Amino acid sequence: MRSRLLAALMSVIGLLAVSACGGPAPAPSKIKLGFSAWPGWLPWQVAEERGLFKVNGVDVELQYFDSYTDSLTALSTGAIDANSQTLNDTIASVGSGVQQTIVLVNDTSTGNDQIIARDGITSVTDLKGKKIAVEKGTVDHYLLLLALNRAKLHEGDVQLVSTLTDSAAAAFAAGHVDAVGAFAPHTTTALSRPGSSPVTSSAEFPTLIPDHLVVRTEMARLRPDLVQRLVNTWFETLAWIEHNPDEAIEIMARRAGVSPLAYRAYQPGTTFLTKQENQDAFGSRTLHYRAVQVADFMVDTGLLYQRPVMDELFDDQFVKAL
Missing domain, CATH: 3.40.190.10 (Periplasmic binding protein-like II)
Structure with a gap:
């Protein structure tokens, strides 16, 4: 988005x-x-x-x-x-x-912006050191920074893979990265990866x-x-x-x-x-x-x-x- x-x-x-x-x-x-x-x-x-x-x-x-x-x-x-x-x-x-x-x-946005992660990653803290595809500078990059900040992590604690949002969702669905920042309807593509689920979303930052x-x-x-x-x-x-x-x-x-x-x-x-x-x-x-x-x-x-x-x-x- x-x-x-x-x-x-x-x-x-x-x-x-x-x-x-x-x-x-x-x-x-x-x-x-x-x-x-x-x-x-x-x-x-x-x-x-x-x-x-x-x-x-x-x-x-x-x-x-x-x-x-x-x-x-x-x-x-x-x-x-x-x-x-x-x-x-x-x-x-x-x-x-x-x-x-x-x-x-x-x-x-009250949930349609999401950080979605692969099976085995259940919290924002678990993203440390992981590859995250996101369109750098986008609202979901912003959402990721909000979530990392609340978890007392920084951007440097994760590996950002910068790409367009639709490509980021596709890369995650194909198993090339550990997590993705995406907005609906691209979240549907990302969640097609078996075992994936959101670890945070805009529902946690509703204003x-x-x-x-x-x-x-x-x-x-x-x-x-x-x-x-x-x-x-x-x-x-x-x-x-x-x-x-x-x-x-x-x-x-x-x-x-x-x-x-x-x-x-x-x-x-x-x-x-x-x-x-x-x-x-x-x-x-x-x-x-x-x-x-x-x-x-x-x-x-x-x-x-x-x-x-x-x-x-x-x-x-x-x-x-x-």
């Missing part, structure tokens, strides 16, 4: 490009929205197939990314206008100089891996009306899913490339936030406090060089207007 960008690879493309006549380009009339195969973001596929973007009067070009990392790059370089991504990945992007704004909390709708700051400034309609669509989609669960699961499972039965197993591991919970989180500065907490941990563990300025990271106007 979901990786941070290396600062050296960041490039920022401004939304206000200079036109041929020398003036600023017109404000965008639609939103290019990216998402990838995380259960908390697959409702966007439902919104597309059920025509809910059009119902809410917003022209959305929905783009699915097989690689979550590619979606982060696309938002940071201006190839898309909005993306669903984790808090820690957004902090990493902002820390490298990209202007991004969080306008919505989609969900929190530290929130997932957000993030837009380029220029988009929020130039077309707040479009962003508002996108936020409105999200909650209407959740309501539609609640009233049509079987059809919704068919749509999301198909996009994730798993069976509806497998997809149902992911449901407890992703907790969606309601309108009221979003309003409470933005209004109480809970999100800012959590961002500071996450950023400080990322600095302490080497995922960030320094904590970025985050005073304007969250824009509450859109959830307030719901």
